[in-house]
Amino acid sequence: MALMCISTMSVKLSRLPVELGHSFLNGNNFGPCIYDEDQAKRVKWALDKGHQIASHTWSHPHLANLTADQIHHEMWLVEEAFIKIAGVMPAFMRPPYGEYNDRVREVAGIRGQTIVNWDFDSGDTWGLTAEQSNQRYTDLIKTKPNTILTLNHDVHQQTAHVIVPFAIKALKDAGYRLVTVAECLGKPAYQWQAAPQPRDATWTCAGKPKVGSYP
Template identity: 65%
Template structure:
């Protein structure tokens, strides 16, 4: 009996000293379905979402919107929530860009869970879905970020092409970058754009759509370009109440 008890205690001490490594979230940087291009849009929901969506739908294309909870405005504001629901209802993919667009690698375990959870909750309340994809702000992550994201069922998504809108490129420069991308003919495209810039929504997006489609790409959501499910669950939207606030 004593030997058995000592053995059990030894196993417990070893387990405590060497804890099991939790599963880290997968980090996506490229699409996997040939001849697909995923146009993604960060930092909304902002007023130019409608321009982006209409350009995509007119071309029989879909995009992916990575939404913040409280960055360029509160996601629960009536106009912002309406944009989120509009994007989802039009068949675009809605996903997480975290709550406040913080540098995730500077945050603690609890702070990371809060950044992910609060925007997941907002998307579930507004659209009824729990997203399966998240984009880390600035593309920054470490093992702790991946561990928290993995626990929350999130796949992290970065990109292999940047339109440059967030670093000051003009519309003409972004359009030229898309021209050069199409001419290079990569197997797939995972493109970073930001819906919060008027020139992106009204000039660059229509050009990108036409250019990529002419080059033979099918414009799809991130989930479609990976042949994965976009959401962890799909249900009915919530009812607005006093808790819908930032």
């Protein structure tokens, strides 16, 4: 049976169906800080519901434009948040905009993370309507690919409430099995897991990079 890894990014995870497999998260992108109480609860909720969570960097920069030290910092900040909130060290990362180079690969390797990119975009960030995104899924299914790794952004209401539910049903009806990226690739979901840490004054985005911090 074919595999279908469906992925998304953002931290408004409570909008997503429990069946959804994998979420790549930022720490301080457009929207609330990952350490905000409601957001932290959503990250833990995702893990508890069986979602795989992974890194999408802290502030969503163009990684190929950064120095190695800056890339390390971007990756560490979101790793630190995962450790504090959920007690996990991610084993996967998705580079913002799908952009990476040899320097990004080297840093990700040093940090023990596999780079993951999509092979199908729902188009939900292009200004498409839900109907248009759904049609893209319908057209994709007609081509009968063996595996699919899709990109969706649950910060959009129509993605969480219309597109993703449609995609899940359509793909399952076509015989696809939804799995996490880790299961799809046959790798552990996390480098290690431990108990979450108690909230303290370090749970903050203050003084850390935000969108547009880098040239």
